[in-house]
Amino acid sequence: MTNLDNIAQTFQWAGQRYMAIMQPFAEKIFLGLVLIEVVITCVHFLADQAEPMRLLAEFIKKSLALGFLYAMIVNAPVWFSAILQSFTEIGGQAAGIPGLDPSGVFNNGLAMFQTIYRGFASLGWFHLTMASLIALVAGLIMFLSFALIAGQMVLAVSEAYVGLGGGIVLLGFSGSRWTIKFAENFIGWIVGVGVKLFFLYLLVGVGMTITAGWNSALSGWTVADPTLPLTIAGGALIFMLLSWEIPNVAARIAGSSVSLNLAHAFEAGMAGYGLGRILKSRVSSDGQPAATPLSQNLDAGEKAAANNQAPTTKLPALSPNGNGSAGSPSNSNRTAPAGRASSTAQARQNGSRPTQQYSSGRSVSI
Numbered sequence: 217m218t219n220l221d222n223i224a225q226t227f228q229w230a231g232q233r234y235m236a237i238m239q240p241f242a243e244k245i246f247l248g249l250v251l252i253e254v255v256i257t258c259v260h261f262l263a264d265q266a267e268p269m270r271l272l273a274e275f276i277k278k279s280l281a282l283g284f285l286y287a288m289i290v291n292a293p294v295w296f297s298a299i300l301q302s303f304t305e306i307g308g309q310a311a312g313i314p315g316l317d318p319s320g321v322f323n324n325g326l327a328m329f330q331t332i333y334r335g336f337a338s339l340g341w342f343h344l345t346m347a348s349l350i351a352l353v354a355g356l357i358m359f360l361s362f363a364l365i366a367g368q369m370v371l372a373v374s375e376a377y378v379g380l381g382g383g384i385v386l387l388g389f390s391g392s393r394w395t396i397k398f399a400e401n402f403i404g405w406i407v408g409v410g411v412k413l414f415f416l417y418l419l420v421g422v423g424m425t426i427t428a429g430w431n432s433a434l435s436g437w438t439v440a441d442p443t444l445p446l447t448i449a450g451g452a453l454i455f456m457l458l459s460w461e462i463p464n465v466a467a468r469i470a471g472s473s474v475s476l477n478l479a480h481a482f483e484a485g486m487a488g489y490g491l492g493r494i495l496k497s498r499v500s501s502d503g504q505p506a507a508t509p510l511s512q513n514l515d516a517g518e519k520a521a522a523n524n525q526a527p528t529t530k531l532p533a534l535s536p537n538g539n540g541s542a543g544s545p546s547n548s549n550r551t552a553p554a555g556r557a558s559s560t561a562q563a564r565q566n567g568s569r570p571t572q573q574y575s576s577g578r579s580v581s582i
Contacts, residue, residue: 220318220366224373231377235293238385242289245388250282253392285390285399292384296406300376303410304417311421316373316413318366321420324427325362328434328448329355335439347442354445361452365423365459372416372463376409408471412463419459426455 257278261271288295308315332355336348383402390399430448437444 220322220370224316224318224370227374228377231379231381232293234378234381235384238382239289239292242292242385242388243286245385246286246289246391249389249391249395253278253282282391285387288390289384289387292380292387296380296384299406300380300410300413303414307414307417311417313417313421313424316369316416316420318369318373321362321369321423322366324424324431325359325366325452328362328427328430329359331355331431331434331437332358332445335437345440348439350442351439351445354442354449357449358445358452361449361456362427364456365420368459368463369416369420372409372412376406376413379409380406404471408467411470412467415463415466416459419455419462423455423459426451 254275257274258271261274304315332351336352336355383405386398386402388399389395430451433444434448
């Protein structure tokens with residue numbers, strides 16, 4: 217039976233035809249959005265009176281990013297087909313199978329059901345037993361499980377080629393920062409389909425080995441024993457659930473993690489430009505930064521260092537006799553070293569803390 221393989225092949229041809237039709241539309245959409253993006257960028261820079269070099273740098277960055285996206289649209293048939301083909305080749309080599317064969321999987325389920333049905337029909341209508349009816353139901357479960365697995369394979373292959381052919385038009389929306397998310401989601405979807413095919417190869421490779429053992433076991437089965445058909449039916453159901461769930465989960469994880477990061481680059485560029493404008497607005501008209509408490513303190517310290525003057529705290533001078541009259545500057549300057557030495561020596565003898573004598577004659581404990 218090759219009907220399922222023919223269905224997958226038909227979808228592949230249809231996807232290639234859709235891609236040839238949609239590619240010119242994607243290019244037109246892309247160039248239109250690029251023109252809008254360039255106009256809006258120029259208006260923003262002119263309104264903010266930005267420097268020409270900043271505008272030139274922004275155009276260079278955008279030209280590189282948009283050039284890559286345009287090359288992706290032009291070479292989409294080759295690039296994306298190579299992505300899908302690489303996943304299928306790796307999966308086929310790992311599983312040891314040449315390719316996905318939906319008809320082969322379907323025929324395996326049908327063969328097991330036919331084995332059970334022949335045993336059931338050999339009894340005749342007047343010799344039917346409950347065990348034979350249970351075996352027949354188990355055979356139907358086997359057949360439906362393998363049919364659903366084959367359907368998953370046809371669905372994955374059809375999704376890959378039809379989605380690639382018709383969805384290429386979404387790449388045209390990558391020309392603007394506001395619509396680039398459509399292109400990112402499309403690329404993530406294509407990668408997710410490739411991952412789904414990869415895991416399907418792995419699961420089908422294991423399933424074919426298990427199915428060969430089931431066929432061998434059914435060759436010696438008797439109708440009076442429903443245990444073996446029920447066991448195989450349960451295994452077929454589990455195999456079907458794994459074949460549906462694991463590839464779909466892997467495709468969702470891989471597809472959601474793909475991002476071009478161009479939208480984030482646009483946002484970061486605009487945020488950096490706005491920050492630059494805010495910092496520039498704080499610059500005064502003479503080209504010096506606006507005065508702040510920190511800058512004032514730094515300027516005062518630099519001026520004091522240039523004049524060889526340290527900022528001091530003026531304390532009221534005390535006379536030697538403690539009457540509060542100020543001594544002469546010359547006397548205080550001459551007696552300051554001796555006073556500090558004598559006070560330090562006396563403090564050491566008495567075991568108390570040393571004091572420091574200031575030029576004004578007043579001692580302060582340290």
